[in-house]
Amino acid sequence: MLRVKHLLDLKGRSVWSIAPEEPVLRAIQLMAAKGVGALPVLKGLELVGIVSERDYARKVILQGHSSSDTQVREIMYSPVITVTENETVHHCMELVTERRIRHLPVVERDRVIGIVSIGDLVKAVIEEQQQTIDQLERYIVG
Secondary structure, eight states, X not given: OOBHHHHHHHHOOOOOOBOTTSBHHHHHHHHHHHTOSEEXXXXXXXXXXXXXXXXXXXXXXXXXXXXXXXBGGGTOBOSOOOBOTTSBHHHHHHHHHHHTOSEEEEEETTEEEEEEEHHHHHHHHHHHXXXXXXXXXXXXXX
């Protein structure tokens, strides 16, 4: 069964984060520069939340707030649902579906070591299913 460790090994373990007192504008700029849809919010090394483009759209833009005057702590999602690198991709899919979230920070010994998105999970499930199909076709053909 495919595990989160495999996803991180393929996509990399780079993690960009933001502090809770930073302005939301800085978070959006960092997400755009790094091409990511969410950032773990760290106070020192402690994971205290996660902020996403979705949070920005719903809690800043639609509410008429200023992204330069609003702190990340005001719009972040907390407490954060996390996984370890030993979790299965299928369990992660269940989590994002049930909890209606799009990003899962991967934590090891209370430190964020990666992040997986719903896109990463869907891609992995599709690849796993394609491998199964290929194996079954080879078996049938002989």
